[in-house]
Structure formats: C-alpha cells, structure tokens
Amino acid sequence: AFADKLALIGEENFLQFERMVLLQSIDTHWREHLSSLxxxxxxxxxxxxxxxxxxxxxxxxxxELFGQLLDSVKNEVTKTLMTVKIQSSEELNQAAEAIENRGENIANVTYTAPTETGEIEVRMDEDTQRLSTALTTEQMQRTGRNDPCPCGSGKKFKQCHGKLS
Structure with missing residues (x-):
C-alpha cells in the first residue's frame, strides 16, 4: 500500500508531503508540550x-512528557501517511466542481441556533427571502403587528416586513 502511494505521485513529492505533515505535527504537539510544562x-x-x-x-x-511528545508525533505522522488517500488530477477536478456546485446551492442559506426541541432551523438569507417571496400590499395590510410575518421568517410581522420607518 505504501509503495503504491510512492509510485503514484513520485518519491520526491511524497517526501515533501511527509515533511509538511511532520512539521505540522511537531508544531501542534510542541505547543501542547509547552502548555503541559x-x-x-x-x-x-x-x-x-x-x-x-x-x-x-x-x-x-x-x-516523561518529552518522551510522550515524541511518541505522539511519530504516531500521528505514521497514521496520517498511512491513511492519506492520493487522488488523480481527474478526481481532483471532479471534486472541485462538486464543491463549487454545492457552494452555489448554499450561498444564501444561514444557520440559526437550535430551537428548544433541539431541531436546527436553516433558512434562506433575509434579502434572498424577501426577493423570492415578495409580499403584496394586501397581505401586509391584513397581517396584525404581532402575527407571524407571511414571508415565513418566523419573526413577528412588526420585527420583519412591518417595521415602522
């Protein structure tokens, strides 16, 4: 398995990747070691x-802490190098396209905190929502100030579309 990875991307590229993983691991664990000291x-x-x-x-x-530092660096680097999946350039291009498409789909979605029941409410950005559900003046006149806003934001009408200027 390890030899296949070397053959796939070349020994020099793999050594450079190994060096980066090693430096990142040493940096992370060294900071933890200093705080432990x-x-x-x-x-x-x-x-x-x-x-x-x-x-x-x-x-x-x-x-003893320094010995643990060395062991944890060795373990993390070995684990990372053995579990890394090397992708061909075609697979990378396909993954990049998928990420871009997904990014366009969720560009206008915002996250709100979980409700009391523990459910997470995800809704459209307010500006996008206002454009997509334009309220007629009749709907706005029929809605009471303390009623939920007809746009579906979950806010009271007086806090959303019924704000007084």
Missing part, C-alpha cells in the same frame, strides 16, 4: 510537602 511548573512546588525535591521531580516529569 507550564501546568507542571505551577504545581511542582507541592512536591516539597511530600519530602521530594521539586527540581528533580520537575526534571523527571518533563522528561
């Missing part, structure tokens, strides 16, 4: 109450 340093003084040398305990635990 800060956390360790904040609580290491309590070891003195247990009749242990805080400096020696810090060195020992920091060394």
């Amino acid at each position: 800060d956390y360790l340093r904040q609580g290491i003084h309590l070891r003195g109450y247990a009749q242990k040398q805080p400096k020696q305990e810090y060195k020992r635990e920091a060394f």
Whole structure:
C-alpha cells in the first residue's frame, strides 16, 4: 500500500508531503508540550510537602512528557501517511466542481441556533427571502403587528416586513 502511494505521485513529492505533515505535527504537539510544562511548573512546588525535591521531580516529569511528545508525533505522522488517500488530477477536478456546485446551492442559506426541541432551523438569507417571496400590499395590510410575518421568517410581522420607518 505504501509503495503504491510512492509510485503514484513520485518519491520526491511524497517526501515533501511527509515533511509538511511532520512539521505540522511537531508544531501542534510542541505547543501542547509547552502548555503541559507550564501546568507542571505551577504545581511542582507541592512536591516539597511530600519530602521530594521539586527540581528533580520537575526534571523527571518533563522528561516523561518529552518522551510522550515524541511518541505522539511519530504516531500521528505514521497514521496520517498511512491513511492519506492520493487522488488523480481527474478526481481532483471532479471534486472541485462538486464543491463549487454545492457552494452555489448554499450561498444564501444561514444557520440559526437550535430551537428548544433541539431541531436546527436553516433558512434562506433575509434579502434572498424577501426577493423570492415578495409580499403584496394586501397581505401586509391584513397581517396584525404581532402575527407571524407571511414571508415565513418566523419573526413577528412588526420585527420583519412591518417595521415602522
């Protein structure tokens, strides 16, 4: 499987990809390691109450954390390199077209927070919705100010199309 990936894109390209994955993994895990060391340093003084040398305990635990850092980087890089799926240029073009088409379909959709029942309400952007459902003056005159707006936005009429100027 690994040899097939090398043969598909070439050894030099794969080594460059491997280098990028390695650097990204090291960067992420190094930041986590530094925050772990800060956390360790904040609580290491309590070891003195247990009749242990805080400096020696810090060195020992920091060394263990560094070993864990190296192991996690190795595991993540290996996992990424073995699970990566290499696509041909034709597949990439097809995927790009699909993403563009999907982007056009959802360009005017906005997300609202889940309702009390836990359902997520997705609706059209207000401007697009107003254009697509133009309200006649008769509908606007018949609607009470506290009734739901006939455009379907879910707002009260006075907060949507019935706003006073």
